[in-house]
Amino acid sequence: MLICSGQDFSQLKLVIDLKDGFESRPQLPKYEVIWDVGVVLDYLKNLTDELSLKMLTMKLCVLFLLTTTQRCQTLHLITLSDIKIQSQI
Numbered sequence: 001m002l003i004c005s006g007q008d009f010s011q012l013k014l015v016i017d018l019k020d021g022f023e024s025r026p027q028l029p030k031y032e033v034i035w036d037v038g039v040v041l042d043y044l045k046n047l048t049d050e051l052s053l054k055m056l057t058m059k060l061c062v063l064f065l066l067t068t069t070q071r072c073q074t075l076h077l078i079t080l081s082d083i084k085i086q087s088q089i
Contacts, residue, residue, distance in 0.1 A: 037066065 009015055044059055051059065061075060
């Protein structure tokens with residue numbers, strides 16, 4: 001209960017209407033299912049060092065998508081000229 005200058009704000013019509021509206025339509029989560037990134041990273045970690053070019057390409061794509069905010073639909077638009085490699089110092 002919040003009282004300011006002798007008035008109980010919880011009894012105001014606006015507050016009661018907002019509370020009733022929220023309780024009648026509670027906020028739902030944005031996603032119903034969230035997948036565990038750890039499963040994918042464990043799988044990639046356990047791949048052998050001798051990968052085919054196709055598997056190496058898929059591994060690179062998954063790592064790229066996980067480390068950037070790109071979506072799958074934009075991955076096919078990336079060209080070699082778009083990629084800049086910088087050394088870590």
